[in-house]
Amino acid sequence: QVQLQESGPGLVKPSETLSLTCVVSGYSISSGYYWGWIRQSPGKGLEWIGNIHHSGGTYYNPSLKSRVTISVDTSKNQFSLNLSSVTAADTAVYFCARLENTWQPFDYWGQGTLVTVSS
Amino acid sequence: DIVMTQSPDSLAVSLGERATINCKSSQSVLYSSNNKNYLAWYQQKPGQPPKLLIYWASTRESGVPDRFSGSGSGTDFTLTISGLQAEDVAVYYCQQYYSSPQAFGQGTKLEIK
Numbered sequence: 360q361v362q363l364q365e366s367g368p369g370l371v372k373p374s375e376t377l378s379l380t381c382v383v384s385g386y387s388i389s390s391g392y393y394w395g396w397i398r399q400s401p402g403k404g405l406e407w408i409g410n411i412h413h414s415g416g417t418y419y420n421p422s423l424k425s426r427v428t429i430s431v432d433t434s435k436n437q438f439s440l441n442l443s444s445v446t447a448a449d450t451a452v453y454f455c456a457r458l459e460n461t462w463q464p465f466d467y468w469g470q471g472t473l474v475t476v477s478s
Numbered sequence: 479d480i481v482m483t484q485s486p487d488s489l490a491v492s493l494g495e496r497a498t499i500n501c502k503s504s505q506s507v508l509y510s511s512n513n514k515n516y517l518a519w520y521q522q523k524p525g526q527p528p529k530l531l532i533y534w535a536s537t538r539e540s541g542v543p544d545r546f547s548g549s550g551s552g553t554d555f556t557l558t559i560s561g562l563q564a565e566d567v568a569v570y571y572c573q574q575y576y577s578s579p580q581a582f583g584q585g586t587k588l589e590i591k
Contacts, residue, residue, distance in 0.1 A: 404582060405573075405585075406582075454528075466530050
């Protein structure tokens, strides 16, 4: 059974960088598939952030592209999200998820982690 | 960008009855070369992540009860829950994965009448 688990600070100061990691179990990232990040806030609903292939190829939401970096570490079977220059508008529950192809739906999701941006 | 709009925002249906949720995309999500609609439906219960129910507009994900069905093509889609059960209380989202940025509808909250 594929399982994903997000981890990272629950509180980030404005203008700093939000960093989250998603550890995958039950499936080897290097075997294939794409891996993505989605966030959910009361104001904006569900928002796709970006996807990464195990080879390192990335696809980002154009509205966030200038601030987002997604990377993969196949040796640790995990992938990560960095979002720079955060503001209160970046406060959300952040989910990691799996998708078969970057133009496919998300079939497995992590439980999500709440990140609050506040001083 | 493709904008996804769901209706209604909330819905109350009696147990055993049919629930119908609509989703409209601002552009067609039908890819002509493979005749597939790049549209998915998710169910989200409080404190849980979204769960994939339907993809390609009408294909049920493995393990999803057959009372859930999806229909539609192009820009207009419907999720139907036949024989509503108490465990179906949730928020339902549609998603287009036809073009970047992938986008979700605003959600429809389904409750028991």
